Amino acid sequence: MRPQIRNELRRRNRRNQIKEFVIQGVLIASSFVAILTTIGIVASLVFEAFRFFEKIPLTEFLFSLEWSPQTAIRADQVGASGKFGVIPLLTGTLLISFIAMLVATPLGLLSAIYLAEFAKAKTRDIVKPLLELLAGIPTVVYGFFAALVVAPIIRATGSGAGFDISSESALAAGLVMGVMLIPFISSLSDDVINAVPQALRDASFGMGATHEETVTKVIIPAATPGIIGSLLLAISRAIGETMIVVMAAGLAANLTLNPFEAVTTMTVQIVTLLTGDQEFDSAKTLAAFAIALFLLILTLGLNIIALRIVDKYKKKYA
């Protein structure tokens, strides 16, 4: 080989190596954004929550049954310190999520089963996009609908039946949130049901089982772990949902399990504490971060458990 060519090739090779190196560096750097985001979230929440717990003891936050974060104008005013017990917020959140799951679980599961097992291809092609449409609607729209349409209907029905229902009842927020979760549950369960091997269906049909028996006695039991996983994911979504509850649930931290009463949720309180005028160091604003930390732990915990269950399930039939 002529020496000029050899040198040229060597130079190109060097240049290419440097280029590869730089590009890989850029790629790695961008992947680290995801890690940085996580660190940012955890750090900011932990840091601010820590400052909150310097003012309000952790035990009060976790075990006090009262939530009234009004800070006083004068130091000697009644209730000057405010009460920061997260329990009423937690029960409110869980109550609304429970109502939502009560709506979404049967509707989502039955829809998924029907679409995966019984529906004709044509029906499926029409219905599936419609259900997905339900998932694409912004939550602020659900919130508006819950507050302006569903809540008055529930109130009117209630007073017709002799119940006194709050205009910001947990029921209205929960119902609408449930509808929001239907497509979530149905599409996840659909995947899970489709993952059940055809061999099990064949076995059951070959025994002379009806399609219904095959579904309820073979497919659903086989798919149960996956279905539970998808329900857990839905619950995690319900707990973290903000706009529907901000618009349709109340602000009053009632410690109640009555769905006709107004309750408040963790997300509602975060929004209320942090919108409008705020002083950054007051226990009131810092409390929002403590709640958010609590919320993050709750949803991430649920999520990790759910993903584990689903993963295990998928491996079983992979």
Place this chain on the structure above:
Amino acid sequence: MIIETKTSQAIQSNTPTIMTANNVDVFYGKKQAICNVSLNIPENQITALIGPSGCGKSTFLRCFNRMNDTINICRVSGEIKFSGQNIYDPKVDVVALRSRIGMVFQKANPFPKSIFENVAYGPRIHGLAESKDELESIVIRSLKRAGLYDEVSDRLSEPGTSLSGGQQQRLCIARAIAVDPQVILMDEPCSALDPIATAIIEDLMETMKKKYTIVIVTHSMQQAARVSQQTAFFHLGELVESGDTQAIFTNPIQERTQNYISGRIG
């Protein structure tokens, strides 16, 4: 091609026929998978369907208990009689039919339930047991008939999937037996098993045929020769030749059969 004289030897006239297929065609969409097949299944004997892969033998087997119904694009024409009744008649209840004609699949497919529940599944859905004791006795009897009971009697509550491949396949046989069918269809039941497990199942079939009629699809000519009394050779969706197993393997009439059993096609 002439497919008129495909029966080389008439089946011994002294064995009664339990199922008869007359001019069966099967289509997958536009593609024809089975072409004008007629075959008699003698009672309490083992009939083997052999042929190269893709010849339609499994498809034909699945016609006997209408398993092809579960495939949307599949269409069956012609008639298959079971005890004189055409099973493709609209009046026939396919669920009831399959309780008379059971099936064992290529790959063992126990339900993800306990051994006991696997076998109890059929009797439960068909309402065959009046009481718990009766159900238990059906399960035990079926496991015994499938030659599995001695191996699993102390762990009936363990999952069926924890058994070995051969045991799983026998569990599926026990499960099929539990509803007391008259015919058992077997779709290459030993293709995923080692020779020892295969031998056990072949022995089992020998004893089972006293009580049941068995139709088995196999890709192994040796297996067909070992276990069956009647053999039907399929090629490209057609039934080339059928008749007494010994005659087919020693003295086939059709050239294609000759070519297949001597290993020239397949």
Place this chain on the structure above:
Amino acid sequence: MPNYILSTSRLMAKRHAREKRFKWYGRIAIFISIAFLVFMFSAIIFRGASAFQQTKISLDINFSESILDPSSSRDPDLLKRANYKPIVVESLLSVIPEVTERRDRNRLYKLLSTGAVFDLSEKVADDPSILGKSKKVWLLASSEVDLFMKGKIDPNVSEDLRRLKDRDIEWIEILKSEGRIKKKFNKTLFTNGDSREPEMAGILGAAIGSFFSLLVCFLIAFPLGILTAVYLEEYAKKNFITDFIEVNINNLAAVPSIVFGLLGLSIFLNFFHLPRSTPLVGGIVLALMTLPTIIIASRSILRSIPQSIRDAALGLGASKTQTTFHHVVPLAMPGMLTGTILGMARALGETAPLLMIGMVAFIVDIPKGVTDVATSLPVQIFLWADSPEKGFVERTSAAIMVLLAFLILMNICAVYLRKRLERRW
């Protein structure tokens, strides 16, 4: 025995009935879900459709020089600050002469929107030669009049319970009989920013705010998402760090959106001191939120590209980077773009995190850049839904319809891209 397989037994009938029932449960579940969807859409359309029209009142305005510009200076500043109320009242009185008392005149004037005079001053500013002449002008009616014209105020309700009194209604009837009051297409809704007065409120400001936020979001999330996906699929070896990144991404996808808002508040606003309430910060927060979605979607696209393509390029002596960026990424681009558009559609509807970074203020001006104070469409919906004025109800619904239209448009784009450009391997 032959009849055994016929469906005659009672047990069989029962089993088939159960199957039928079960199927109906499924159908009913689907029906309820879709019925809810239809109910919601029709409720919103029913409430919002009227917002696309707006009541206007036509008056013969005498642009009297002696009132508007007594010094004849034609100074634009003075003209702008001039008091237009008298000329409006005068022309109103010419239609409804029986009003004499001062209090009633003020009431009469209230039939018009407070914004009506701004329209007039704008007209004069555009064309000062109009001064001294008389001209027929369509002016914005007040929200109450607008609601009445749309049949949303019931005149049979006791007078104490409505803001529009019987007197006002009489005047409206007079205007009606002279053809001076009419519903016209509501241009204001699409050309104005927010306002305290429903009849003057529009969604342009919010829409532009949304646009800027999404622009920032796209510029950050699209390159970052694709590069991360490329790294994880094409370069990364399976080790502790890549596992960690994967776990991170999966979990970030499940973090409640409001937590991202808190991240924006404490890191970008309080730590980096980026400008509050701006599309810049909103876009960054939305980008971090959509990043996991884009990464996950892009990875599955990259995974679907057959190994043979890479082998072919590598076999010709291309480097890893050349193979990836000359062959794999271009093939995956349509799919990744589709995933990004769907992620952006999600971001467009997102509200909660924006509340946290202050994009929830009352903003009249239309933002001109990413560092201008702004809201976004969903936040505007939230704000209007919270307003006590009745006139905002229909506008909220209308804003929702516009938002949904944008979302559907984005989804159609994504589907089109996928159909048009995606290959099947």
